[in-house]
Amino acid sequence: MSAAPRATAIRVDAEVRANVDEGGANRRLRLGVPDWPGSAPGQFAMLSPGPLGAAERFDPLLPRPMAVYRARPEAGGAELEILYKVSGRGTRLLAGTQAGEKVRVVGPLGVGFPLPEAGQRALLVGGGTGIASLYELAAAARSRGPVVVLLGARAAGDLMGREDFVALGIELRIATEDGSEGWSGRVTELLEHALAEPGADGDLVYACGPTPMMRRAAEVAVALGRRCIVSLENRMACGFGVCLGCAVPRPEGGFALVCRDGPVLDAAAVRWEETP
Amino acid sequence: MSAAPRATAIRVDAEVRANVDEGGANRRLRLGVPDWPGSAPGQFAMLSPGPLGAAERFDPLLPRPMAVYRARPEAGGAELEILYKVSGRGTRLLAGTQAGEKVRVVGPLGVGFPLPEAGQRALLVGGGTGIASLYELAAAARSRGPVVVLLGARAAGDLMGREDFVALGIELRIATEDGSEGWSGRVTELLEHALAEPGADGDLVYACGPTPMMRRAAEVAVALGRRCIVSLENRMACGFGVCLGCAVPRPEGGFALVCRDGPVLDAAAVRWEETP
Amino acid sequence: MTAAVDCAVNLGGIALRNPVLTASGTFGYGNEFAPFFDLERIGGIVAKSLTLEPRAGNLPPRIAETPAGMLNAIGLENVGVDAFVAEKLPLLPAGLPVVASVFETEIERYAEVCKRLAGVPRISGLEINASCPHVKSGGIEFGQRPELLARLVREVRRTTPMPLLVKLSPNVTDIREMARVCEGEGADGISLINTLQALDVDLATRRPVLRNGLGGLSGPAIRPVALRMVWQASQAVKIPICGIGGILSGEDAVKFLVCGATAVQVGTANYLNPMAAVEVAEGIERYAAEQGFGRVADLVGTLRPFPSGR
Amino acid sequence: MTAAVDCAVNLGGIALRNPVLTASGTFGYGNEFAPFFDLERIGGIVAKSLTLEPRAGNLPPRIAETPAGMLNAIGLENVGVDAFVAEKLPLLPAGLPVVASVFETEIERYAEVCKRLAGVPRISGLEINASCPHVKSGGIEFGQRPELLARLVREVRRTTPMPLLVKLSPNVTDIREMARVCEGEGADGISLINTLQALDVDLATRRPVLRNGLGGLSGPAIRPVALRMVWQASQAVKIPICGIGGILSGEDAVKFLVCGATAVQVGTANYLNPMAAVEVAEGIERYAAEQGFGRVADLVGTLRPFPSGR
Numbered sequence A, B: 001m002s003a004a005p006r007a008t009a010i011r012v013d014a015e016v017r018a019n020v021d022e023g024g025a026n027r028r029l030r031l032g033v034p035d036w037p038g039s040a041p042g043q044f045a046m047l048s049p050g051p052l053g054a055a056e057r058f059d060p061l062l063p064r065p066m067a068v069y070r071a072r073p074e075a076g077g078a079e080l081e082i083l084y085k086v087s088g089r090g091t092r093l094l095a096g097t098q099a100g101e102k103v104r105v106v107g108p109l110g111v112g113f114p115l116p117e118a119g120q121r122a123l124l125v126g127g128g129t130g131i132a133s134l135y136e137l138a139a140a141a142r143s144r145g146p147v148v149v150l151l152g153a154r155a156a157g158d159l160m161g162r163e164d165f166v167a168l169g170i171e172l173r174i175a176t177e178d179g180s181e182g183w184s185g186r187v188t189e190l191l192e193h194a195l196a197e198p199g200a201d202g203d204l205v206y207a208c209g210p211t212p213m214m215r216r217a218a219e220v221a222v223a224l225g226r227r228c229i230v231s232l233e234n235r236m237a238c239g240f241g242v243c244l245g246c247a248v249p250r251p252e253g254g255f256a257l258v259c260r261d262g263p264v265l266d267a268a269a270v271r272w273e274e275t276p
Numbered sequence C, D: 001m002t003a004a005v006d007c008a009v010n011l012g013g014i015a016l017r018n019p020v021l022t023a024s025g026t027f028g029y030g031n032e033f034a035p036f037f038d039l040e041r042i043g044g045i046v047a048k049s050l051t052l053e054p055r056a057g058n059l060p061p062r063i064a065e066t067p068a069g070m071l072n073a074i075g076l077e078n079v080g081v082d083a084f085v086a087e088k089l090p091l092l093p094a095g096l097p098v099v100a101s102v103f104e105t106e107i108e109r110y111a112e113v114c115k116r117l118a119g120v121p122r123i124s125g126l127e128i129n130a131s132c133p134h135v136k137s138g139g140i141e142f143g144q145r146p147e148l149l150a151r152l153v154r155e156v157r158r159t160t161p162m163p164l165l166v167k168l169s170p171n172v173t174d175i176r177e178m179a180r181v182c183e184g185e186g187a188d189g190i191s192l193i194n195t196l197q198a199l200d201v202d203l204a205t206r207r208p209v210l211r212n213g214l215g216g217l218s219g220p221a222i223r224p225v226a227l228r229m230v231w232q233a234s235q236a237v238k239i240p241i242c243g244i245g246g247i248l249s250g251e252d253a254v255k256f257l258v259c260g261a262t263a264v265q266v267g268t269a270n271y272l273n274p275m276a277a278v279e280v281a282e283g284i285e286r287y288a289a290e291q292g293f294g295r296v297a298d299l300v301g302t303l304r305p306f307p308s309g310r
């Protein structure tokens, strides 16, 4: 799975069809992407930091990694949905992008999620921008067994794409730090509860979000002898394994490249104390 | 006149009201400028190279000088019209600017045109982007005496703001290099004809456009003992006399700063062979 | 909230109400900015570099734009030291510290300019621009040769007890060595960086974009190089450092303070935004307040190393 | 129209179908770009710098963005010379010239790596990365000391007759001096520039943005500095120069040729646009055709000085 998607990665200027504010600094970008070769759950693309514009501008310089939130094949390509949080210059410029403008896309990139065994329950733990990496996984995992999605945020309004998860007809549990919805506290506490449930011993845990959240999720799962699979969100320059900028240290020494060996990695394969 | 306008220069973020394609790479920008202190014919402003945007971008870096084509005072400020040609990155980015977006304006800057004596005929020679510097002059000079505007372009379609000059009810003569309208040749040839007309000995010549055009206009006028006043279009970084980037050499040695001592200068005060 | 912050700093004997000066050559003689803001709201100004006699400067083109930066080769253009003192200084508000910048082509001439500035009460300090080509050494900059720099600083130091800053050239292998030379010869502070020597080409004519050929690169493009040199110099010497290079915002300026600069200078930003300097000063104060620093001076040199680890 | 242009150049004995190589460390080992374009459409590649043993490199963060540029401190990470020859080389198309880049911490180790590459038929030439800190001289770069650089070039030159390029550090006072050293010691060509040593700060933590502290600045921001150094070096030596620094388009590349570079390398641009190198090659050919140059090689060194005048 690792090689194939990279082998088919393309570079294309995609047309912005919509770029909608969804509250809580969240926005949904709909891109018409010609020749999109298709992607697996957990793969991502590099997007130009803002529209290509009437003339070239070299600041900001680097593309920004974004999960393929959802891909709908269509004649001659696909429509990609990107769910993003406006956090800095690149995403602010993306937020200002108008329908009809072009955004450069390089993808699909990286290694996606392995699916659960048949009958195995999947616990998907998401927070912050990481939620966007989990939607396609949740959709695909349904065919294998029960899927429970645990989403965390500071406040209910910060949650990304919650209605889409509801529409999947899977079980959705929410934790908010301000108690505005669901469990009042951290999403990793919801994970502890879920793993304490009868029959949870076979559960497979997935986590994507802020590093401290993924690290904690891994601790919780591993403490109970469960496997935890994470999707990392490191800074990237290239996205396809050539700048070596996205390296995360392995416990046995050496590094994994998040963009090439990941972004999906087994939590046990990451030296969390040295991961930004 | 030199000091006063600079003393009142302001820096303000102006709202784009319209940004219309007028053919031949020409565009008309309408800006709502709060607190605009008013400007004299021939003064200019520095405009950010493109919209301010959702986030700061430092490339391209420098503002672009643009003549105040027309200024309409209104409550709390003025509406400025800028007529510009899309020639490079900055003007391409300006061309992509949407109504409602902001453009930074610093102005009014520079020294404007002296008006003709009462009864003196004014010959205004314009080409390229230089035409934009002449409209307010043409309007103001009407009160002093006859005004003849001579505009030159490669083809009729390249001419800036021609209808506005027609609407002024002044005499308009056009030269095109491809003969698509008016005199087939250079606008400076039209100037020679005008200066050969009976009663032309008192004429005052104004010229703004490409350096070779202004230089030739000056030669023609001075050869016949007429005064020629030009408005230069040099590269600028600041626009208000502090970077010394816009210097043009004086015949007697030393330099004039186009942004501070000009852009309007007596053609006799410029060393043309060393002016880009 | 920001009222609580004490922004005053002392730059080698020059007391500044806040750490923001304007960089030589980018702020004219100061009064050009009076229409845009009250000059007494910034720490002070460094005036356009002065020579013994008035100089005319280079033929155009003198400036060009580069990615996130600009090139310039203005030449030595200035009104000359005497006209500066007689005509320009009086135009500036009494409460505004003014640093006079000096450059010349020979050491004796540097010293002579400094002598003429030494007594002048309105001048708070001198900045020696060492990025100037030394004619006798065939165009090599004073700031590029330790022995040449040492002689220059020694001679100008002799001419006056007033606060003396030396502005270093960044076009060197080891900025620390140059900083130590200045400290050793009794400079009160160091300003860096000046522009990076650079070149760009006009493809329509295949000529340099500047009439002078080579020019100096400035603007945000060079900021990371400037931060590196300021940090290196601050590790090498004890005299205060004035950080310069691509500062457009308060955040940019704070980075220089954190890297060890006692004050900063705003340059190219003044062109894009005539209110840049005062906005930088406000931004520094805001950052200090948000981060709980009662004194801006406490931000100086607070760069925290990463824990070393493999 | 562009069919008429002969794009071939010879870089110190390396025959290239066009003057565009990819810069070491920015193109992986080459095969990563196979999905994006036919690698044989560019002049060649310079592979990631190799050391004697495999190296792991620095802890993250390793990269950060700056105005029109980026900072990196990857460290020495590479698969090691033997694994490169055994595993990476065979993945590359036979018609693609491959330059192996070498860096180490001691001269003897440089020489040993070169020995192991010397015989390998698939390798068209070597590039010695002299921007590496020399451990024994306390972190000073080989390329920052003429005598150190001379010894390095002499020793590696001994190991092989194959085309030998030396990639110089831009963090020096006088690039011409370094270029002459390389020429004097028998290098076949010079590559410049490597990254400018730089630093940036994360204001949320007041730590360097990179785990390593200092990093290397690359991208369009540094292009004017690179053009200046390429032009200076081309005036100082007769051996060919490979121009590097902020090249994103064919026009950018042509500027380097005009300033005296025989070929160019595309670096950071590969990240923003995986097809950058081939688009640069097309752009050079287009410019040559438009300007009536039948051979791209005829563009080399065509910079026209301005008439001097005052």
Ligand SMILES: Cc1cc2nc3c(=O)[nH]c(=O)nc-3n(C[C@H](O)[C@H](O)[C@H](O)COP(=O)(O)OP(=O)(O)OC[C@H]3O[C@@H](n4cnc5c(N)ncnc54)[C@H](O)[C@@H]3O)c2cc1C
Pocket (backbone or CB within 6 Å): A044, A049, A064, A065, A066, A067, A068, A069, A082, A083, A084, A085, A086, A087, A088, A089, A090, A091, A092, A129, A130, A132, A133, A232, A233, A234, A235, A236, A263
């Ligand atoms: C594989 C992958 C998939 C991702 N998917 C999504 C997604 O679907 N939706 C989404 O909103 N975001 C996603 N991210 C994170 C996203 O790339 C960053 O939020 C984005 O690059 C920030 O860019 P900026 O210019 O707005 O922020 P910057 O101005 O670059 O920085 C603003 C803040 O964001 C932080 N930041 C910058 N780059 C990154 C980065 N690459 N990762 C984490 N933090 C960063 C900075 O440290 C700073 O605090 C993903 C990241 C990766 C690696």
Ligand SMILES: Cc1cc2nc3c(=O)[nH]c(=O)nc-3n(C[C@H](O)[C@H](O)[C@H](O)COP(=O)(O)OP(=O)(O)OC[C@H]3O[C@@H](n4cnc5c(N)ncnc54)[C@H](O)[C@@H]3O)c2cc1C
Pocket (backbone or CB within 6 Å): B044, B049, B064, B065, B066, B067, B068, B069, B082, B083, B084, B085, B086, B087, B088, B089, B090, B091, B092, B129, B132, B133, B232, B233, B234, B235, B236, B263
């Ligand atoms: C006082 C003054 C008033 C002006 N008024 C107008 C106006 O009303 N309308 C208008 O369209 N233009 C006007 N100009 C010219 C305008 O400033 C330039 O066309 C503009 O800066 C080009 O910017 P750019 O980014 O598009 O071009 P760049 O990408 O900067 O360069 C593109 C081309 O334009 C040339 N160029 C760049 N800057 C200038 C400059 N300042 N002057 C001349 N050529 C330049 C370059 O050499 C290059 O050939 C005026 C200039 C001055 C000095």
Ligand SMILES: Cc1cc2nc3c(=O)[nH]c(=O)nc-3n(C[C@H](O)[C@H](O)[C@H](O)COP(=O)(O)O)c2cc1C
Pocket (backbone or CB within 6 Å): B243, B244, C023, C024, C025, C026, C048, C049, C072, C074, C101, C129, C167, C193, C194, C195, C217, C218, C219, C220, C222, C244, C245, C246, C247, C265, C266, C267, C268, C269
């Ligand atoms: C147009 C221009 C003229 C300059 N003139 C001088 C000068 O006369 N003396 C001097 O010491 N520095 C001069 N400089 C350098 C600046 O003072 C400053 O050191 C440099 O531009 C870097 O800062 P910046 O990136 O904020 O502009 C000049 C810079 C520019 C852009």
Ligand SMILES: Cc1cc2nc3c(=O)[nH]c(=O)nc-3n(C[C@H](O)[C@H](O)[C@H](O)COP(=O)(O)O)c2cc1C
Pocket (backbone or CB within 6 Å): A243, A244, D023, D024, D025, D026, D048, D049, D072, D074, D101, D129, D167, D193, D194, D195, D217, D218, D219, D220, D222, D244, D245, D246, D247, D265, D266, D267, D268, D269
């Ligand atoms: C992430 C990164 C890694 C690099 N690694 C190397 C390297 O291993 N060896 C080397 O000689 N240069 C290396 N460089 C420098 C480039 O080869 C090139 O000289 C420099 O980036 C300037 O060119 P550019 O502006 O086009 O990127 C690296 C640059 C970057 C950005």
Ligand code: FES
Pocket (backbone or CB within 6 Å): A235, A236, A237, A238, A239, A240, A241, A242, A243, A244, A245, A246, A247, A257, A258, A259, A260
């Ligand atoms: S982002 Fe470049 S190697 Fe991963």
Ligand code: FES
Pocket (backbone or CB within 6 Å): B235, B236, B237, B238, B239, B240, B241, B242, B243, B244, B245, B246, B247, B257, B258, B259, B260
């Ligand atoms: S444009 Fe700066 S001095 Fe005229």
